[in-house]
Amino acid sequence: MSGEKAKEKRIRRVNVLALLFITVCACAVSYLAGHMWFQIIFTCLLFGLMAVLGFAKTGLGFMAVYLICHLWLQINLNLGLRFPSPMTFSFIIELVPILMPVYLLVQAPSGKLTAGLRQLPLPTRVTLTVIVILRFMPSVMAEFADVKDAMRIRGFLRSPFQVLRHPLNTMEYVIVPMVFRSLIIADELASSCIVRGIENPCKKQGYYLNQMHPGDGVLMAGALIITVLFAVL
Amino acid sequence: MQTVIEIKNLSFAYEGVKEQLKNINLTVLKGEVVVLTGPSGGGKSTLTRVINGLVPYFYEGMLTGDVLLMGKKLSDIPSWERGRYVGNVFQDPRSQFFANEVAGEIAFGCENYGMNHKEIMESVEHTARELKIADILDEKVRFLSYGMRQRVAIASARAMDPLIYVMDEPSANLDMKAAQNLAEILLGLKREGKTIFIAEHRLHYLQDIADRIIYLRDGEIAAEFLPREAAALAAGHRGQLGLRSMTLENLPVLPDTADSEQDALLEVRGLNKAFGRHCVADDLTFSCRPGEVIAVVGPNAAGKSTLGKMLAGLMKEDSGEVSFAKRKLKASGRRGLIWYIMQDLDSQLFGEDLMNELLTGQKRTPEREERAKAILASLNLVEFMEQHPMTLSGGQKQRLALGVALMNESPVIILDEPTSGLDGKNMQNVSRQIRLLAKQGHIILMITHDIECALSTCSRALHLQDGRLADDFKIESAGQLLAVMR
Amino acid sequence: MGDRAIYCSAVMQQSHPGVYFFKHELVVSNLMRFEIERRTTMNNQDQTKKKITVRDIMTIAAMMVLTLVVSGVTGPLTLPFPFLYLYVCAGLQMFLCATFYLVTANRLNKHGIFLVWGVVYGALLALSGYIFLLPYFVGVAVICELTMTGKNTYRSPLRNTISWSVWGLGMMIGNAVPIWAAWDSYVEQASASGFSQEVFDMQIDMLSSPWHMIGACAITVVLSVLGCVFGNRILRRHFQKAGVLQ
Numbered sequence: 001m002s003g004e005k006a007k008e009k010r011i012r013r014v015n016v017l018a019l020l021f022i023t024v025c026a027c028a029v030s031y032l033a034g035h036m037w038f039q040i041i042f043t044c045l046l047f048g049l050m051a052v053l054g055f056a057k058t059g060l061g062f063m064a065v066y067l068i069c070h071l072w073l074q075i076n077l078n079l080g081l082r083f084p085s086p087m088t089f090s091f092i093i094e095l096v097p098i099l100m101p102v103y104l105l106v107q108a109p110s111g112k113l114t115a116g117l118r119q120l121p122l123p124t125r126v127t128l129t130v131i132v133i134l135r136f137m138p139s140v141m142a143e144f145a146d147v148k149d150a151m152r153i154r155g156f157l158r159s160p161f162q163v164l165r166h167p168l169n170t171m172e173y174v175i176v177p178m179v180f181r182s183l184i185i186a187d188e189l190a191s192s193c194i195v196r197g198i199e200n201p202c203k204k205q206g207y208y209l210n211q212m213h214p215g216d217g218v219l220m221a222g223a224l225i226i227t228v229l230f231a232v233l
Numbered sequence: 234m235q236t237v238i239e240i241k242n243l244s245f246a247y248e249g250v251k252e253q254l255k256n257i258n259l260t261v262l263k264g265e266v267v268v269l270t271g272p273s274g275g276g277k278s279t280l281t282r283v284i285n286g287l288v289p290y291f292y293e294g295m296l297t298g299d300v301l302l303m304g305k306k307l308s309d310i311p312s313w314e315r316g317r318y319v320g321n322v323f324q325d326p327r328s329q330f331f332a333n334e335v336a337g338e339i340a341f342g343c344e345n346y347g348m349n350h351k352e353i354m355e356s357v358e359h360t361a362r363e364l365k366i367a368d369i370l371d372e373k374v375r376f377l378s379y380g381m382r383q384r385v386a387i388a389s390a391r392a393m394d395p396l397i398y399v400m401d402e403p404s405a406n407l408d409m410k411a412a413q414n415l416a417e418i419l420l421g422l423k424r425e426g427k428t429i430f431i432a433e434h435r436l437h438y439l440q441d442i443a444d445r446i447i448y449l450r451d452g453e454i455a456a457e458f459l460p461r462e463a464a465a466l467a468a469g470h471r472g473q474l475g476l477r478s479m480t481l482e483n484l485p486v487l488p489d490t491a492d493s494e495q496d497a498l499l500e501v502r503g504l505n506k507a508f509g510r511h512c513v514a515d516d517l518t519f520s521c522r523p524g525e526v527i528a529v530v531g532p533n534a535a536g537k538s539t540l541g542k543m544l545a546g547l548m549k550e551d552s553g554e555v556s557f558a559k560r561k562l563k564a565s566g567r568r569g570l571i572w573y574i575m576q577d578l579d580s581q582l583f584g585e586d587l588m589n590e591l592l593t594g595q596k597r598t599p600e601r602e603e604r605a606k607a608i609l610a611s612l613n614l615v616e617f618m619e620q621h622p623m624t625l626s627g628g629q630k631q632r633l634a635l636g637v638a639l640m641n642e643s644p645v646i647i648l649d650e651p652t653s654g655l656d657g658k659n660m661q662n663v664s665r666q667i668r669l670l671a672k673q674g675h676i677i678l679m680i681t682h683d684i685e686c687a688l689s690t691c692s693r694a695l696h697l698q699d700g701r702l703a704d705d706f707k708i709e710s711a712g713q714l715l716a717v718m719r
Numbered sequence: 720m721g722d723r724a725i726y727c728s729a730v731m732q733q734s735h736p737g738v739y740f741f742k743h744e745l746v747v748s749n750l751m752r753f754e755i756e757r758r759t760t761m762n763n764q765d766q767t768k769k770k771i772t773v774r775d776i777m778t779i780a781a782m783m784v785l786t787l788v789v790s791g792v793t794g795p796l797t798l799p800f801p802f803l804y805l806y807v808c809a810g811l812q813m814f815l816c817a818t819f820y821l822v823t824a825n826r827l828n829k830h831g832i833f834l835v836w837g838v839v840y841g842a843l844l845a846l847s848g849y850i851f852l853l854p855y856f857v858g859v860a861v862i863c864e865l866t867m868t869g870k871n872t873y874r875s876p877l878r879n880t881i882s883w884s885v886w887g888l889g890m891m892i893g894n895a896v897p898i899w900a901a902w903d904s905y906v907e908q909a910s911a912s913g914f915s916q917e918v919f920d921m922q923i924d925m926l927s928s929p930w931h932m933i934g935a936c937a938i939t940v941v942l943s944v945l946g947c948v949f950g951n952r953i954l955r956r957h958f959q960k961a962g963v964l965q
Contacts, residue, residue: 024850027850109336110331130839133784134333136784139328140788149542152547153547154594156594168949175818176583177579177580178785179958180579180963181577183963186778186781187774191774193331195286195316196316197316198345198773199312200314200345202347204347208337623963
């Protein structure tokens, strides 16, 4: 149990800017890596990072998708199959190493992410938009599940054939309640923030400190070295 | 005694709408707990928004008159400074939280007011200890129960230690136990000398806390009661005012009118469902006769909504069977036959006007149009026929949702918290409508925390606890239901 | 009595709130209506000059999440079919998400919507591997903002359709760039395992002819316009009717 708790605490201690830096490195490796094997090694290292921070199970999920796509791509190429298009697999293969550090970023407390973004030279409005987008994601998913249930009860989703026969109606049934609910939530969240002083133009500090620890420095340096190596070799 | 809130000759109208508040004059003293109540649409929420400054800053419109906080004009205080004097708790536990973790949420106000890191940490830890949530500081808010979330909301307001707390129906989505917990917190705040201004329909949990009850109707202060006076109101007078009961113990019970001779129409046998290791339905077995209105009660997360969704065919059961008229039905076969009305009505309204709402999805024939009109007439919604469903009040939307179920000719209707947030009059309207449907032979299952509605509508109760059917009894007294709900 | 008397009464009521007028209910409601209409007109006229507030950011963020979710689902769905992905995907996303943009534009009615949209979208796509997409999308956003110069343009169906179509073109070209780059690496891998030359030639031909690019642009613009037509219809039938938008 204490091992798990220690792992939980690690994700809270990691500097979010370090994770952001690793995301950028992942983009660079995906784009610039000279050889496919470099990308595979980088992804394995990312899995290692996820495991150390306590997300081994999710990391395994990502790795599974990654390896399956690689295998399938090889099969397709060897057998000359065109469907699913090899480009699909190329895209997923490039996306997975980027999604892994992004997943870690999202697991950090949002207050810490705010603190980290405040350290960057970004306008407050942009920072706020990014944080609020992350905040809305789970809400929108929950609302969509409700709307889908309501549509099923009403019989709007009886069969794929029915949906294809009335695509515009189906779109309207989904869009209208989703937008109404999203606007209501946006307004309520905005009023809740305004009454707690979000518009105060003063310089703000946070409950969470986004400090640079030696571990973060090592992480960033390591990521940089590997990225440069993979790009150059 | 120091005057903390002073409202002089206040009138307000939202943009493009009729006047919401008319010539309000109100004074609140330090340490007072003032409860604002009245029929829906009477201006309660608007008045709370006037005090915290959201009106007219956020909700634009025409405001005349003065609002003074501790002698200072509210309009002279910058919008972001008002949070120092007025802490807020809103109704919906889903949309008022900004941060994803409890600590971040409590710290939110402190961060915005320029406190340094050390001060913020101290304030958060101190507030969390006082509200007994120090052990969940690292938890994600969206995994907490609604009752705990409202506790976090109060903590977030408290972290700035404001003098005044303004709350807009804070107990609307809470079960009875959580409402009692909320009452304890409010009592604690009152003992510290804080001034609390609450807009509420549910008055019973505020019985020992409120100093004054202000009755707002059509935007005007129509009456003022002391709590004991409100409790002493005759049922008839209370009904006229559209209020909920202050006391729950002596509420009358509905006489059982269901035909006990008829055979059971809906039969549930051995229903089981688990999400991983969490069991939400454990060997549920019961049956329902036509014309029965059954309350499904129990603590939050007992599996009530899951039962509703399974019966309606939205979720497949792991094992067990559901039969209707002696025919076993799979989940897909139950959809449409057993109609489930979810708690949040906004996610279930699809039409551009009421007729369209009832007719959309199927071919528009003259017969269906006539039926739709007849249904709207029986639900007293004909005058709103051309309006968009989203312009209706909570009670009207609930009746519209019933209308959709009727259009579909569903013999079994399951309602999930149909009266949460409704005032006394609207609750009685919904209750009357449900009893009418039962008389026509429908089976109605009502998942509810609202004991008043359960007593005036239901003859029988199913008590769920941890997914098990703990009890299945005929409702004979308010005390019986209270024991189960508390 | 006439409008002038009603207007004077309205002003009087504002400056002398304590004075009680004995008025017939109908006249009082006319009075309020006039004043509200006057103020609403004033608000509309100078709204487009105001800066973006917290409420606006929440609205943009909420609508962007809906857009991102829809785009995030349609993109991978069309990916297995290269033709669809290249030529139809952007247009399809424009069609499906037009309503979300129109709701934002109508509700906020302020300049800067596209800039926020562009920065966030560009940043997210930049994360998918192509850093230069960020300045690219900011550039597209600036062009879209330029198409919206003037007062109250964000409530004009025609202007919104134009700017949304421009954004759609920007998206299409932006989507095509990564595929060109991915195409090269795919070609490398494929040629390493001996894919037939004829198949290659056909696919390269399909993707590099200027007429195909023009065709793709046309499809995107048509779908964007249709999306705005559908979206404006939804706005009228639902959101404006319910009073949530003007």
